[in-house]
Amino acid sequence: MSLGHTILGLLESHPRHGYDLKRAYDEQFGRTRSLAYGQVYSTLSRLLKSGLVEVEGVEPGGGPERKRYAITEAGVTDVAGWLARAESPEPYLQNTLYTKVVLALLTGRPAYEVLDVQRAEHLRQMRELTRRKAGGDLADQLICDHALFHLEADLRWLELTGARLDELGREVRPA
Amino acid sequence: MRISPVEVIGSGPAADPVAEHPLAHPGALLSGAGLVKHYGPTTALAGAGLWVMPGELVAVMGPSGSGKSTLLHCLAGIVRPDEGVVTYRGQSLSDLTDRSLSALRRTDFGFLFQFGQLVPELSCLDNVALPLRLNGVRRRAAEAKAREWLERLEVADAAGKRPGEISGGQGQRVAVARALVTGPRVVFADEPTGALDSLNGERVLRLLRSAVEETGAAVVLVTHEARVAAYTDREVVVRDGRTREPGAAR
Numbered sequence: 001m002s003l004g005h006t007i008l009g010l011l012e013s014h015p016r017h018g019y020d021l022k023r024a025y026d027e028q029f030g031r032t033r034s035l036a037y038g039q040v041y042s043t044l045s046r047l048l049k050s051g052l053v054e055v056e057g058v059e060p061g062g063g064p065e066r067k068r069y070a071i072t073e074a075g076v077t078d079v080a081g082w083l084a085r086a087e088s089p090e091p092y093l094q095n096t097l098y099t100k101v102v103l104a105l106l107t108g109r110p111a112y113e114v115l116d117v118q119r120a121e122h123l124r125q126m127r128e129l130t131r132r133k134a135g136g137d138l139a140d141q142l143i144c145d146h147a148l149f150h151l152e153a154d155l156r157w158l159e160l161t162g163a164r165l166d167e168l169g170r171e172v173r174p175a
Numbered sequence: 176m177r178i179s180p181v182e183v184i185g186s187g188p189a190a191d192p193v194a195e196h197p198l199a200h201p202g203a204l205l206s207g208a209g210l211v212k213h214y215g216p217t218t219a220l221a222g223a224g225l226w227v228m229p230g231e232l233v234a235v236m237g238p239s240g241s242g243k244s245t246l247l248h249c250l251a252g253i254v255r256p257d258e259g260v261v262t263y264r265g266q267s268l269s270d271l272t273d274r275s276l277s278a279l280r281r282t283d284f285g286f287l288f289q290f291g292q293l294v295p296e297l298s299c300l301d302n303v304a305l306p307l308r309l310n311g312v313r314r315r316a317a318e319a320k321a322r323e324w325l326e327r328l329e330v331a332d333a334a335g336k337r338p339g340e341i342s343g344g345q346g347q348r349v350a351v352a353r354a355l356v357t358g359p360r361v362v363f364a365d366e367p368t369g370a371l372d373s374l375n376g377e378r379v380l381r382l383l384r385s386a387v388e389e390t391g392a393a394v395v396l397v398t399h400e401a402r403v404a405a406y407t408d409r410e411v412v413v414r415d416g417r418t419r420e421p422g423a424a425r
Contacts, residue, residue, distance in 0.1 A: 116412065116419060126405035134381065148402060155401040162414075163238055 003035075003043050005082040008052060008075050015056045015070035018044060044069055052078055101161060105169045115162045122151050122158070200226035203262075204393050205361055207250050210259035212242075212416075219245040220256065221416035225395070227361070232384065232394040234404035237413035243397045244365055246413060250395060251284055251363045252276045263361075281310055285359035285392070287383075289369040292350050293338040299325065300334040303353045310357060324352035328382050344375030351383050355390065362387060364396040368403055380406040 010016065010024050018040050026034045047053040052075035059066045071079075097118060104111040126148055133144040161168070200206040203226035212220040220242045227233045235243045248254040250261055252268045261268045263283070268276060286292070293302045303321035308314065325331045328348040333341045338349070347367065354362055367383070368376030384406050387394055396407055404410050412419045 112414070119412070120410070123401060123404055123410055126401055127408075130402075130405040148405070152401050159238065159399075 002082065003039065004047055004052075005079055007040070007043050008047065008071055008079045009083075011053060011069060011071040012076060012079060015068050017066050017068050019066075021069070047075070051075075097158070098161075101165075101168070102172050105165070105172050111165050111169070112162060115158050115165075119155060119158055122155050126151050202228060204229045204231075205250060205261070205263050205395070207246070207256075207261045208259055210246065210249050210256045210261070212245050212249060212254065212256050218416055220249065220259075222259070223413060223416060223418040224259075225250065225411050225418055227393045227395055229360070229393055230387070230391045231409065232387065232396065232407035234407040234410040235395060235397045235413060236399060236401075236404055236410050238399065241413045242416040243399075243413050245416075246418070247363055247365055247395060247397050251286070251361075252280055281306065282357065283360045285354035285357065285362040287350055287354040287362060287364040287367045289366040290343075290346075293346060293353070295338050298335055298337055299330070299341065299349045302338065302349060303356050306353060306357045320356055321352070324356045325349065327386060328352045329378075342375075344371055344378065347371060347375070347379045348382060351379060351386065355386055355392070358390060359392055362392050362394045364394060366398055367396065368400075369398075373402075376403070 006025065006029065007021060010021055010028075016024065018037070021044075022035050022037060022040045025040075029035075044053060048055070048069075052072055053069045054072050055067045056070040057068045059068065097114070100114045101111045104114050129144040129148050129151075133141050133148075136144065200208075206224075206226040208224040210220045210223045211218075223242060223246050225233065225235065225246060235246060237243050245254065249256045249259075252261070252263075252271070255269065263279070268279075271279065280286075293299070294305070297305065300318060300321050303324055304314070304317040307317035307320060312320070322331065322334060325334055328351050330341075330345050330348040330352070333345050333349055338346050341349070347370075351367075354364075362383075364383070368379050371379065380403060383394070394407070396403070398404055
C-alpha cells in the first residue's frame, strides 16, 4: 500500500497536523499495525519536496512548532490518478513456496510436508480472521474477507501443487 | 435462546461414559483408527484415523476421491470398515448390531449433507420434526421443538413452506435445524455449504458453529474449502485414503 497516497487522501478532506494524520490513519487503516510518527513526518517531508503538500500554518506551542499541512492541486491530481489505477497482482508467497517445494524434491525430502505445514499455518490465520469477523463490524468483516480470499487463493495453489508433486518431481529430478 | 437436548426413545448408549476402548484416542468422544475400506478393486481408505473431543469441530480436508466421505461414513456407522475400529464414547461400533447402530444414529448423531436431504413432500416444520417423530416424540412436542430450532436458525418463516418453495440457503438452514433437533452429541456434515454462495454459506456455518457451541455437540465436517474449514477448530487431511494432522488450532 502507498503510504504517501494514503496520507494525501487523508489531507484532501481537510488540512491536518502530523499528529492528527497519524490518529486518522490508525483509526481508518491501523487495525493490525499502527503508523509510527517517524513514518508520518518522513512521508510528509517527501510530499512537501514533491510539491504535493504545503505548510498551511504554524502554531507555536509548549514543544516544537506544530505545522498544519494541506494538500496542493498537484497532490489532488496525484491521488485521483492513484485511485483510478488498478494495482498489479502481487506474487504473494508462491515464489518462496515453489522454491521450498522444488528444493525438497531435489534433496529427496517429502515435499508434501512443506505444503502441509504451510496449509496448517494458512488455516490458523484464516481461523483468526474468521473469529475476528464474527465479532467485528462491517468494516472488520470486509477487511477480513479480503485477507481470507487471498489466503484461500494461496491454499488453492498449495492443493494444486500437492496434486502435481509427482509430475513436478519428474521434471525437476529427471531419471 | 437455550436449546436443551430432547428426551428421545431409542436404544442408544447409556448416559454415563463407559470405559475407554484400548484403540480409542484418550478422552475422545468419537475415535477411528486404522480404518481400511475397499470398494471392489478400489481402496477408499488405507489406514485412516480421526478423533474428535466433546464440543470440538474437526474439518476433514483433502482432494476429491481421497476418501473423506468414506471416512465420515465409517465414523458415523453408515459404512462398516473392512479393518480398523471406530469407537463412540469408548464402545466399538463393530460390536453393535445393525438395529442398535441404527438407533444410535437416530439418538446421538445428526447428519447434514450438501443437498437432497429434506423430504420435498413435507413442510419445513415437518422435516425438522421428523427425526423426533421417528424417535417416538409426540407430534405437538416435536413441532414445538422444531419451531424453536427453525427460529434459532433464523428461518422461522419457512415453517409452513415446502423445501421447493424456499431458497437454497434457507433450505440448508432448515437442514441444520433438522440435524440438531434431537440434541445429537456428534454432527456429521459432508460439504454442507457446497451448493451455496459465499454469503449464504457463511451464514449457515456461523449459525451451525454458534448452535453447537450452545449444545456442546462435536462436529466432523468434510470439506475441500479452506474458508469452510476456518470455522472449525482443527483439520485432518486425507490423502490416498490415509490421514494426517498437520497442525492443531488450539
